[in-house]
Amino acid sequence: MPKNRQQHFEGSRHWPIGAVVVGLIAALGLGLGGMALLIGHGGAQKAEAAVSRLRLEDIPFDGQRAYGYLKKICDLGPRFSGSKGMEAQQKLLVEHFSKLGGKVLLQRFEVPHPRDGSRVPMANLIVQWHPESKDRVLVCTHYDTLPYPMLDRRDPRGVFLGANDGASGVAILMELAHDVPKLETKYGVDFALFDGEDFVFHPDGVYCLGSKHFAESYAADRPAYRYRWGVLLDMVGDADLQIYQERNSVWWADTRPLVEEIWGTARRLGVREFIARKKYEVRDDHVMLHNVGGIAACDIIDFDYPAWHTRADTPEQCSALSLAKVGWVVREWLAPSGRGGRQGGEGN
Numbered sequence: 001m002p003k004n005r006q007q008h009f010e011g012s013r014h015w016p017i018g019a020v021v022v023g024l025i026a027a028l029g030l031g032l033g034g035m036a037l038l039i040g041h042g043g044a045q046k047a048e049a050a051v052s053r054l055r056l057e058d059i060p061f062d063g064q065r066a067y068g069y070l071k072k073i074c075d076l077g078p079r080f081s082g083s084k085g086m087e088a089q090q091k092l093l094v095e096h097f098s099k100l101g102g103k104v105l106l107q108r109f110e111v112p113h114p115r116d117g118s119r120v121p122m123a124n125l126i127v128q129w130h131p132e133s134k135d136r137v138l139v140c141t142h143y144d145t146l147p148y149p150m151l152d153r154r155d156p157r158g159v160f161l162g163a164n165d166g167a168s169g170v171a172i173l174m175e176l177a178h179d180v181p182k183l184e185t186k187y188g189v190d191f192a193l194f195d196g197e198d199f200v201f202h203p204d205g206v207y208c209l210g211s212k213h214f215a216e217s218y219a220a221d222r223p224a225y226r227y228r229w230g231v232l233l234d235m236v237g238d239a240d241l242q243i244y245q246e247r248n249s250v251w252w253a254d255t256r257p258l259v260e261e262i263w264g265t266a267r268r269l270g271v272r273e274f275i276a277r278k279k280y281e282v283r284d285d286h287v288m289l290h291n292v293g294g295i296a297a298c299d300i301i302d303f304d305y306p307a308w309h310t311r312a313d314t315p316e317q318c319s320a321l322s323l324a325k326v327g328w329v330v331r332e333w334l335a336p337s338g339r340g341g342r343q344g345g346e347g348n
């Protein structure tokens, strides 16, 4: 697809996560071309998208162990809010982060079930490192999964595992937890794993409940520390990785320098899958952090993922290499080691 045409469609496409109805209307509005791009985007974009030559052994972030975590999390089964799988995941994560020296808190709250109004228990899982620092950064993800694969053509009431949409961000935080205590960071680091991002039973349901609760608590009851930055990881494990800049993250003047720093870090390391151009506008947890919590927060998301919200979102779609690339960039942003990729910087 010629570049200007691609850019035209990119400029016209605002696919809020989950707001598929809006997306379909927009696609219809664009006519057949837009729809074709939506369905058959893979090839067109792959031709243009950058792929680095980095191999797993070139990257000093243990992608293999992170991928092991991703599988372990998926082995728990569906992990939607209030489910047995979520409970098992919480137990596993509390143990994992505590063992590595993090101070773990569960920020509990309840929401009415969107279907019958019954109370659903939720909990954001927060891990603090260097808790004495007053200047902090938040590295976050959601750890709940969609209750059903609502976009699955064959079985929208089937099993949804959320390997990329759920477990990938969790896996990177689990792996990063090995390094964070030793990192010489400018800021104290908090991890937040949000519940209720995807607790919806219909595409136009209410998303991002956990980050909303987190941001409201932060705004209402100002702690003694401040979050200087927030970095959200969502859908970061796709084996076919392309991470464009999310539009809100670039549009917000307070967040734009963060986007430039992170994509600049990726360029320095030769992780070309971080593509320094805007593409999707995604209504994700970072919007709550920014608009409700006043935190300059960006979204690192690969939204070119055909298995999104289908039964096909399984570990096989994800790779150790993609987790390694994203984890490495985030860790280098937290504490630059001054090194380039072993393949050498920008030339990859």
Ligand SMILES: [Zn+2]
Pocket (backbone or CB within 6 Å): 146, 165, 198, 309
């Ligand atoms: Zn989702």
